[in-house]
Amino acid sequence: DVKVTQSSRYLVKRTGEKVFLECVQDMDHENMFWYRQDPGLGLRLIYFSYDVKMKEKGDIPEGYSVSREKKERFSLILESASTNQTSMYLCASSLGLFNTGELFFGEGSRLTVL
């Protein structure tokens, strides 16, 4: 079974703190994604990556950055957390070019910024 593991299920941070959210997948998937999910807004794409050291902006990249130094790991960074970044963050991975496109999600990281 594909496993996508997010390092923290629940985090509480203060405004202005730097926040790292880590995601690791064990199925050698090329593509990795970071979404945030908010009530009424659904999942919104923050960043995605289709290869090591490659990254592409999603729909809401402002206030976030990402890092993909190894194929299995995709990190989301909040340089200076703000209260409007309180949300559920979901990491996902999928196979590359010739595949069904199925995304496999981690269990999510619920971030509260005070």
Place this chain on the structure above:
Amino acid sequence: RKEVEQDPGPFNVPEGATVAFNCTYSNSASQSFFWYRQDCRKEPKLLMSVYSSGNEDGRFTAQLNRASQYISLLIRDSKLSDSATYLCVARDHTGGFKTIFGAGTRLFVKA
């Protein structure tokens, strides 16, 4: 305008009912389409892919109309266990496989 739009519901239906969800997408470069299911406080999981020819998986039927940029999901003989949020998804193959989710449609199936 959202790239993928869905009726948020909620849809409240009795067991055994047939229910249909609709979804529209605005990016004409979208090439692949999916329905995901998300249970309360859980991560989304793939329900089925959507093909132009239409496809069926047991009680579930998905349809795609590329000309109208419209996707549908039909659930027949609803079960209590079908209660969940159903997410419509469109994927762009022009670079990087940008995958966009709709906000989801909530379904409650009552006994």
